[in-house]
């Protein structure tokens with residue numbers, strides 16, 4: 279005979295509901311938040327810590343056991359709010375008990391036979407989409423990524439009438455905005471019940487995994503993404519100490535060495551203001567060894583034919599794999615000339631704009647932070663140019679890499695272009711908030727680990743309301 283479910287306990291405890299009805303074992307921190315009935319909860323954590331999952335369980339339990347609930351799931355983008363919502367509908371589909379009480383369910387909302395609703399919404403740029411909704415429970419996932427505080431002023435009235443719980447959950451994104459400010463001022467305001475934890479609370483996040491991730495992102499990004507630290511990133515993008523730690527004393531040369539491949543980056547000057555730069559890097563076949571800048575110069579002439587001739591001459595002298603030319607504006611003409619001379623497979627036109635631009639500059643920063651690049655300490659021009667780039671707040675929120683009007687940047691741009699040609703580097707991309715679903719837990723439980731865990735609750739990441747388990 280199938281186990282009979284004791285509804286009294288399930289009605290009392292979302293954790294028990296998760297275990298008995300949804301057949302998921304909440305992690306310790308998830309259970310703690312599930313059981314928390316505070317009216318304002320703020321969750322700050324690293325990626326993959328189990329936030330969206332716990333939010334889904336909390337919303338579903340609330341709708342299932344309490345009548346006439348209006349539950350809104352909100353996130354900055356539709357894709358993000360669907361993460362939680364999809365988890366809710368998946369839980370519903372996998373549970374006969376819950377499914378039996380659903381009147382209607384589609385991509386936007388699910389209606390229960392006790393009069394409760396769960397709706398999934400996008401915050402939109404200004405929060406306009408939320409205004410006008412009223413809610414008993416409002417769950418805001420990825421709240422750290424909201425760049426415009428107006429969104430939150432749109433949230434408050436929707437809870438004004440019958441609000442019972444507001445939950446903001448997210449990964450840190452800089453020391454600014456509503457999410458950070460509420461977190462930072464809570465010692466004084468005491469408005470929120472705050473939970474803060476790193477990604478390690480989730481057993482799928484192993485030290486090996488963290489090490490690998492850390493190698494492929496900037497230090498600041500890593501600290502935010504996995505260690506849940508709010509970082510103040512405003513200021514020089516390539517601080518002088520960072521550049522200094524990669525600098526060595528040597529002389530530039532166009533002599534080819536065995537065991538290396540060469541890439542040339544050329545930033546073509548526009549309207550005679552900047553110089554045209556030529557930067558060549560040596561990329562070792564042995565990935566343990568470092569990439570070295572072997573040539574960097576700025577050409578005073580803005581003439582296309584002169585620039586093209588110099589690029590071709592140097593490319594042939596050292597025998598480059600690839601020439602990478604900035605394709606914006608006048609760069610296009612140079613590209614045509616070089617390509618004719620060197621062959622189209624040797625020349626790539628790169629448009630460093632938008633996300634690709636941020637990625638390329640970020641990759642250079644990663645190379646410097648992880649000491650994978652050697653710069654020439656005698657090249658004072660390049661050294662100085664690194665301070666042209668800084669991170670500034672955008673109007674309307676967010677941050678972006680901006681260049682100084684006073685300091686030239688063509689040589690560093692040339693370097694960025696050269697690095698762009700190296701495939702092993704361009705694989706690093708700016709983090710977009712991907713969600714890696716995986717079978718870890720399934721396998722983990724199946725490998726009977728669950729059994730031993732149940733016997734030693736103190737060492738396990740899982741939470742057991744032991745008095746419930748005994749029943």
Ligand SMILES: Nc1ncnc2c1ncn2[C@@H]1O[C@H](COP(=O)(O)OP(=O)(O)O)[C@@H](O)[C@H]1O
Pocket residue numbers: 302303304305308323324325326327328329330331332480482713714715716719
């Ligand atoms: N209690 C749990 N049992 C099984 N899998 C879980 C549990 N909590 C989280 N996961 C899994 O861990 C991964 C990360 O969880 P998620 O809720 O997406 O984290 P976050 O929203 O913090 O990034 C997902 O693959 C999710 O399915």
Ligand SMILES: [Mg+2]
Pocket residue numbers: 329330331361419713
């Ligand atoms: Mg999430």
